[in-house]
Amino acid sequence: MNDPNPARPTSIDQILRRPEDETGSSNSVRLNRLAQEIASQYRKDSISPDLMRGVMLLCELSLLLASGLVIYAFYVGHPSPIWLYYLASIGTASLGAVILFEGAGAYQIGTLLRPSTVVRAVTFIWSGVFALVALAGFFLKVTEELSRFWLGSWYLTGLALLLVFRFVMSRVLRKWARDGRMERRAVIIGGGKPAEVLIRSLEQQPYNDIRICGLFDDRDDTRSPPLVAGYPKLGTVDELIEFARIAQIDMMIVCLPLTAETRVLQLLKKLWVLPVDIRLSAHSNQLRFRPRAYSFIGSVPMLDIFDKPINDWDSVAKRVFDILFSLLGLLAFSPVMIATAIAIKLDSKGPVFFRQKRHGFNNEVIEVWKFRSMFHDQADQMAAQAVTRGDPRVTRVGRFIRKTSIDELPQFFNALAGSLSLVGPRPHAVSGHSRSRLFSEVVDGYFARHRVKPGVTGWAQINGWRGEIDNDDKIRMRTEFDLQYIENWSIWFDLKILFLTPIRLFNTENAY
Template identity: 70%
Template sequence: MNQVDPAQRFSVDAVRQFEADDAMKPASAKLGKVAQQVASQYRRDTMSPIMVGGVLRLAEFAILLVSGIAIFAWHVGLETHLYWHYPIVIAAASLLTVIGLEVGDCYQVGALMRPSRYLGRMLLIWTGAFAVLAVAGFFLKISEDFSRLLFGLWFVTGLVLVLALRLVMARVIRRWARNGRMERRALIVGGGKAAEGLIRSIEQQPYNDIRICGIFDDRDDKRSPPIVAGYPKLGNISELIEFARIARIDMLIVSLPITAETRVLSLLKKLWVLPVDIRLSAHNNQLQFRPRSYSFIGSVPLLDIFDKPINDWDSVAKRAFDIVFSIVGIAVFSPVMLATAIAIKLDSKGPVLFKQKRHGFNNEEIEVLKFRSMYAEQSDPTAKKSVTRNDPRVTRVGRFIRKTSIDELPQFFNALFGSLSLVGPRPHAVAAQSHNLLYTEVVDGYFARHRVKPGVTGWAQINGWRGEMDTDEKIKMRTEYDLHYIENWSLWLDLKILVLTPIRLLNTENAY
């Protein structure tokens, strides 16, 4: 059978353009009592298995490197003419070992929980790293210059230290898995026999990190039983979206046949607004896809439809970016912020800062700081009425700081403390409207902007879509640019947006 690339069948564009039946259109839904109770029981301070494995890689590299250099300093001494050769060789062997452990799947959850079963593999990889050094030394004719006793001691010491760390981590990870600290939370989309077979297969995988939290299906109890494989059906697809946000779900697994393309697209049209991985079960699928299209839970194959954006180490890099540049921004603009605060105080009565509730990551409400630009008694925290040209509610100082975006400078503190990112989709007020319609009613899939943390500046802003959102077209275009940013994110793109922001702010045509 010909191989099919799922990206050709289920792309973001296909989901956006798909016109679902009226019954499948997004609608607000309230969770039932059982679903609310289940969602509220999950703790929020979970850790990603990928992050845990990443930290362990760094820890093992550090242990091997430090132990090797310590033995070198003790046995050979730092006065040797090879004082810089030894550290380089030790670092190379440490790096080769970590790479070998990665290739040998020794950082998978199963390997971390059962280090004794991987002892032989780890010993082989550690030995292989030394063999590579020996071969390199032989061909470079420098092996006689190095101490064999030093490397013998390091071989034993490094192996013992890594095994000791693995044994400690195995106990910690098993405890984290029991108490829900380290897990990937999954929901099954679709019920019946297909869901039951999928759940049974997942449960049979030893040491997997998936916790199935429930089932959601639009079909009634006759076509989709209320209990499948011991898991309750907690609601329909619209209710799933609310549940996923409360319970911090990591993955949605759609247990529908890929041949049911119309129904799958209908589901994806609603589900892609969530910041989660979306997978299509390939457990009983007869179609064969390219290997790179699959991910696995143990040996259970899944087709990758959508990945959670800016996840795991990308999120760490982005957070570090935010902290560094927020501190720089606060330091550089502190004189401007001080002068603005004084001007606001002299111009009108009221507080210097204005706080507004806006939608943040995963649709959660956050409080955003701005310099107050309106008269205190006419401020509009809900942003129900957009600011227009020559708006009488705006003060004299307010007009200037809004045109120059100086009113946004306090948001450096939001970015520093984590409620905002420096770069991302601009957050809108919770009740922001256009012609008496909420933005969510104007743009289908609007909440997909909230799959990442909102930003102080963004791709839409540097491309001219800033200021008043007085037409439906402007809202739609801003959303399109925000979605483009999410789908093409990189640190380089963040840096580009940050650098271009002050230049593009010179265009004040739409800011008032």
């Protein structure tokens, strides 16, 4: 597990979090009509090609396992003296085959789109795996009991399933790529000749999965033309932040020379709060680094500046984690929730639940569910006035459920629906403020905490930063712990936070 203990930020993070670097709210600028139209076209998320590669691997593994087991069940049927060898052969051969397919590059997007290029490799690997199974049977002296019909049938069936599945899926994947359902969406930051050279290089890559949505540049049209290689300039870098709040963008490619260090840093100071991969194009730079310093789109080199946190298979694992533990939480706490609902109804007039607008992933406004803890006619939908000790708006039952955090239990439903995660930065009210200033005006890089889904509980809360925010240091410390969580995320870290939460809730000093 990554070390979740507070660590000093790296040097680039220190630069990005200086007070003068605050980007401000995404509502501070408005997009032009063309940018709004293009952003709305990309509002729906796409399937990550990397995620699709993993899905194909799992599907082929499942096909091989299922075919081997089905043929064994129907032909061998009765308990065999070497049934354990059959099961071991099915498991190791299936797993070994897909591992070798991966090593041979059979799950690269270009290969999946052109399955004919790997027919020979797939056949050779699958045949080699079976030769090893037979050889193992010979050395284990089980070949006399081993069914030749099962072995031959599984070999032919497995090979046929692999090839048919690949040819069918290649048609599906091509259609998804044409329809924009499977792609990586990118915007180019910069303009002029360097951007044109970069775009032409990307377009020349075979089986390119990058869809360029447009360009953004702070320079005016005299220095940066409004149209580059057929792609429009959609606005400034400040407008790009608003664009990325609407469109589902995967990558931002900064097309500036490394020698323009000051300008590159100014751009990064604005963009690092967004949940996207940020790459610095290195295709035309004079500086040369070792190959390990680069990532590549085809053969076009990029320098990795920031990666989108909790992406691809990590996001799948976290979603499964949320669903599983949310269901367990609802099952475990259902008696408490039922008793709380009855107590609220008996204590004061009004609904049992309270819904409040809060900031979610990528600054989206979400509706968070809680048990109502205030008198209905005094409920504060916009959190304009923070709850303080002895607040007269809070009911008798409300004081207890707020102290014990029972009022937060309905957020298990938010986690099931997907607007919240079980663990993450706590969602703050849209107009949340410290004294007379909005949180985003107090904390540098505040919106960076929205690069992941907010959570029912979080690293800041179990470290004591919960309850009333009555001074600027409290929201600063919350944000600092939230960013530490994002930078050090793992499933094990989530488990640690989840199981520490009930223990740390005994400290009710700041909960009113």
